[in-house]
Amino acid sequence: MSLIKKTVMMKKINFFKQQISRGGILLLALMLSIGLTSCQPDDTGGVEATGPPSITSVSLTARDSTTTVGIRQNSYTIYGENLATTQEVYFNDTEAYFNPTLVTNNVIITSIPEDAPYFDTSDELRVVTSEGVATTSFMIEQPAPRITSFAPLAASAGDIVTIQGEIFEGLESVRFGDVEAEIISSTTTEIQVAVPEGIVQAFLFVETAGGISQSTQSFGFKFVVYDDALAQSWWIGGWSGSEDFESTERVKRGDFSIKRTYEGGYSGFQIGNGGAIIDLADKQAVKVSIYGGNAINMVKLVLNGNYDAGAVITINQGEWNDFTIPLSQLGSPATLNEIVIQEFSGAAPSVIYIDDLGLI
Structure with missing residues (x-):
């Protein structure tokens, strides 16, 4: 075979080898593509949505x-x-x-x-x-109500207490302890109720369709000095007058009140703590109800003998007067040792009645 023919033959063989090699690569690429496609995750769990849900x-x-x-x-x-x-x-x-x-x-x-x-x-x-x-x-489901605050912290029967909070929809009841209160008005964040009779101290409970919530702070007195009886271990002092701790003539709540008769101008009703120390760190005010008799329109409330820091109170005659005096206006004492209610009109003889005396 001539040299020219051999050369032509070798070129043809090499051409066919190249075509076979290229075809193999294309086939391999196609197989890999199919394999990768079949391995893709199916977000529908292998089933396609074919209609409305x-x-x-x-x-x-x-x-x-x-x-x-x-x-x-x-x-x-x-x-x-x-x-x-x-x-x-x-x-x-x-x-x-x-x-x-x-x-x-x-x-x-x-x-x-x-x-x-x-x-x-x-x-x-x-x-x-x-x-x-x-x-x-x-x-x-409706969440349980939440009580954030209420005011006043203490009040008399029939007075209005405003409760602040949230989730008060579907309000069913409000209780002072176990005693249900009359609901005056309510919104989703505020409830107004009348204080029931006979409440000295109690937690507030708000009940809705979502549950029951209790106030973190109790309503009423944190320490009771007098409510039908003087607190245990307290002593009785005073000057230029007399007192009856079981008077039934004028009663704010309960069965009795204290009747104080002032026999001289600026005479004083005085009681004191003879028992354990009464810490005032968690107390805010003195609360007291006073009924004004004839010939008297002012008294002075004094704690622990600090007359310079005493609070002068104006009294309406012939009715019960409710007072809440902050401790900050009474000298900010650290403890409670003594209470004086001094006649401050300069008129004698005169009479007042004292009930529901304590700390809030």
Whole structure:
């Protein structure tokens, strides 16, 4: 064979080798492409949504049993059909967050928003997908009420106490201890009630459809000096007058009051603590009710003999007068040793009646 023919033959062989090599590479690339495609994750759990969604049940994510009532900020699992293309979830028209990567054609995991309404609402769970909308009846449980404050801290029967707080919707009752109070008015954040008869000290309780809440501070006296009887270990002093600790002539509350007869101008009613030290660190004021008799219109309240820091009180005659005097206006004493109520009109003889005396 001539040299020219051999050269042509070798070129043809090399050409065919190149074509075979290129074909093998193309075939390998095609096989890898098919393999990678088949390994891609299926976000729909292997099933495609073929129609409008439907909801069959809802359960608390941490439990197996289903429910139709939910609590704010808790996680729930929604079960149904054709849920794979879920776009939005609503509780009572408030949009809820869900992780789309955890959605399958039959399950959605979501949580009730903190601000989802619970009172006077649609009571509806709504799921929106690319294929349609599904709804089901679902209530959000009302949280328990919260009491943040109330004023005044102490008051007489029939007086109005204002309670501040939140979640007071669906108000059912307000109690002073075990005694139910008359509700005068209420909003979602404020309640006004009349103080029931016979309350000396009690915690306040607010009850709604969501539960019962108790005030952190008690209403009324933190320490009672007199309510039908003088506190144990207290002594009786005074000058230019007399007193009856079981008078029934004028009574503010209970069975008795103290009748003080001033026999000379600027005479004094005096009582003192002969028992354990009474710390005033957690006390704010002295509360007392005084009935003014004839010929008297002013008295002076003094603690621990500090007459320079005493509070002069104006009294209306012929009626009960309720006074709350801050300790800061009485010299800010650290302890309570003695109480004086001095006649300060300069008129004698004169009479007052004292009831419900204590610290708040």
